[in-house]
Amino acid sequence: MNQLLTPKQTVQLDNGLSCQVEQFIGDGAQGEVYQANVNGKPIALKWYYSKQVTPEHRSSIEKLIKIGPPNDKFLWPLALATLKNVKGFGYIMPLRESHYxxxxxxxxxxxxxxxxxxxxxxxxxxxxxxxxxxxxxxxxxxxxxxxxxxxxxxxxxxxxxxxxxxxxxxxxxxxxxxxxxxxxxxxxxxxxxxxxxxxxxxxxxxxxxxxxxxxxxxxxxxxxxxxxxxxxxxxxxxxxxxxxxxxxxxxxxxxxxxxxxxxxxxxxxxxxxxxxxxxxxxxxxxxxxxxxxxxxxxxxMVGLRDSIIYCEHCGLENFYDLDLLKMAGKLNPCWHCQKQLKTPPRIRIDRQIVMLNHDTQLFPHHIEKNYDFSQAIAAVNQHPKNSNIWGLKNISPKSWVVNSPNGSIKNVPSGQSVTILAGTKINFGKTQGEIRL
Incomplete structure (x- = not known):
């Protein structure tokens, strides 16, 4: 099959820049996609087949470029691309990395x-x-x-x-x-x-x-x-x-x-x-x-992700089903090995219940309910000298106020941990969590 564009070909962009074609990536019903670069930065270039080249379609792409992407998850059109003396057109967008x-x-x-x-x-x-x-x-x-x-x-x-x-x-x-x-x-x-x-x-x-x-x-x-x-x-x-x-x-x-x-x-x-x-x-x-x-x-999805527990026998993920626990008094056995599940410690923050597994992290969402999972604010960790002791490490920039089960109150600054004990209450600033076993 003859490709529409060739390596090292220069394509003009409507933002005043140009991009150079590097290699063919793949094709589809509408056109072909190439890896290209703009000022040394890798991008993707989609070039349409001639049957797709209509004023209506071009206007649609221009409108999307003007609107802009809803967030950074969308490989959104960034600029229109044209070639001198060639009827067709295309657009550039962020390049998808190969590990996706x-x-x-x-x-x-x-x-x-x-x-x-x-x-x-x-x-x-x-x-x-x-x-x-x-x-x-x-x-x-x-x-x-x-x-x-x-x-x-x-x-x-x-x-x-x-x-x-x-x-x-x-x-x-x-x-x-x-x-x-x-x-x-x-x-x-x-x-x-x-x-x-x-x-x-x-x-x-x-x-x-x-x-x-x-x-x-x-x-x-x-x-x-x-x-x-x-x-x-x-x-x-x-x-x-x-x-x-x-x-x-x-x-x-x-x-x-x-x-x-x-x-x-x-x-x-x-x-x-x-x-x-x-x-x-x-x-x-x-x-x-x-x-x-x-x-x-x-x-x-957030609630289910927070409810994950690991089977201590086979190590596979299961779910802490609170409704089932209330109704039957126990969880179902592990779906894989059929052995009884052991419930790990958990923390209740308002109405949220988060299982405190070895790899659990808390995020701003758990404190502010804002669906911000960009940077963890807390992480379960193991005591460096006693493997039987687990804690919740403060990795946020703010200190916590912790009420221990014995009634003592202390500050836990960033970088320090609070031992996971039933009844421990942690004031994160905007809300409070309580550890349960």
Whole structure:
């Protein structure tokens, strides 16, 4: 295949700078992507095929550049790119680093991220799309191919932002979404992409990430002999049924076909499963009012991440399910080794409960509820001389006031630790936490 651009070719930018093409990265339905540099700084350059070169499309990209990215997770268009005496155009955007992997890598088990990393990715996705929608924008194509994440940390990047439009804006042409991710009303042709259809696609993506399966592919899917367009329209558009719908068992998972769903679904707390059930029951019946909001996913992801506990027998992650504990008096056994779980110490900060594992960190969010996870303010650590003693180290710039169980009060400045003992109360400044065993 002949590439549109060649190495060392110089492309003009509408901000007065120029970039030099370095190497071809890949291609897609709309155009080709290259690595290039601007003043020695690596960037990505997307160059469109001639069929995409329309005044409407160019105007759309110019509008996105002017609006600017919702946050730094979006690989957003930065400047238009043109070549002298060439009809086409493109744009530059931040370059995705190679250690970010696609969701397809997760589905094919080429990577095995922890639950913490997956929940962090889910949190960042929900938070980022909330910020995009708050700008009055619609993404249109939330799917596997447009999201990348760092498997060890869960940090995300969102690409293909040239498909973003003003919410409610009707385009003569434009992508409707990716099959299997489009909302039923988009599949059936009853609506065009908007914020509400984005919410459905986000729920599908999160379900894929956590359950490693599609939420609508159960018994009905296994009975399809020819998976053609009419079959897909029926399964995802006109007759969608959630595979774990508590009131409609017609599409429940089939053992031997949908084992990922059957294995992963029971691992998560009931409150998390209830949110997915809402997304794919009332969220299907009532697109305008029944869908799970980004803020609901965001809150749930944080709470679930804080509830992680490690099995002392096999070392794998499980979840502290407070509702189950209240109802049954004990947690379920480890999902992997089936041995009884031991609950670690925990700290209650207002209504939040954070498990104090060996690797637990607290962030400004836990104190101020502002979803700021940029810099840890506290970390669980082990006593340097006695491995049986664990503490919570103050790594914030402010001192804490600590009320010990024996009634004594002391300041714990930055760099020092407070021993993890039941009944210890820590005043972080804006709120107070109490350690429990």
């Amino acid at each position: 992997k696609g969701i397809k890598d997760l589905m094919k088990r080429r990577i095995e991220p922890s639950f913490r990393a997956l929940l962090t990715a889910g949190l960042e996705l929900a938070h980022s799309f909330l910020q995009l929608h708050a700008k009055g924008l619609c993404y249109r194509d939330i799917s596997f191919g447009n999201v990348f994440f760092e498997p060890n940390t869960g940090k995300i990047l969102i690409c293909d932002n040239d498909n973003v439009t003003i919410d409610g804006e009707r385009k003569k042409s434009g992508i409707l979404g990716t099959p299997r991710f489009m909302a039923p009303e988009i599949v059936s042709g009853a609506a065009t992409p908007n914020t509400q259809s984005d919410l459905f696609s986000l729920a599908v993506l999160l379900f894929y990430m956590m359950i490693i399966h599609h939420p609508l592919e159960g018994k009905k899917e296994s009975q399809i002999k020819c998976f053609d367009l009419p079959a897909m329209n029926k399964l995802y558009g006109s007759e969608p049924v959630f595979i774990f719908d508590p009131h409609n068992h017609s599409n429940h998972p089939v053992q031997g076909y949908h084992d990922n769903a059957m294995i992963h679904w029971p691992i998560f707390p009931q409150s998390f499963r209830d949110l997915f059930t809402k997304a794919f029951t009332s969220g299907i019946r009532d697109p305008n009012n029944g869908r799970v909001r980004e803020s609901e996913w965001r809150s749930m």
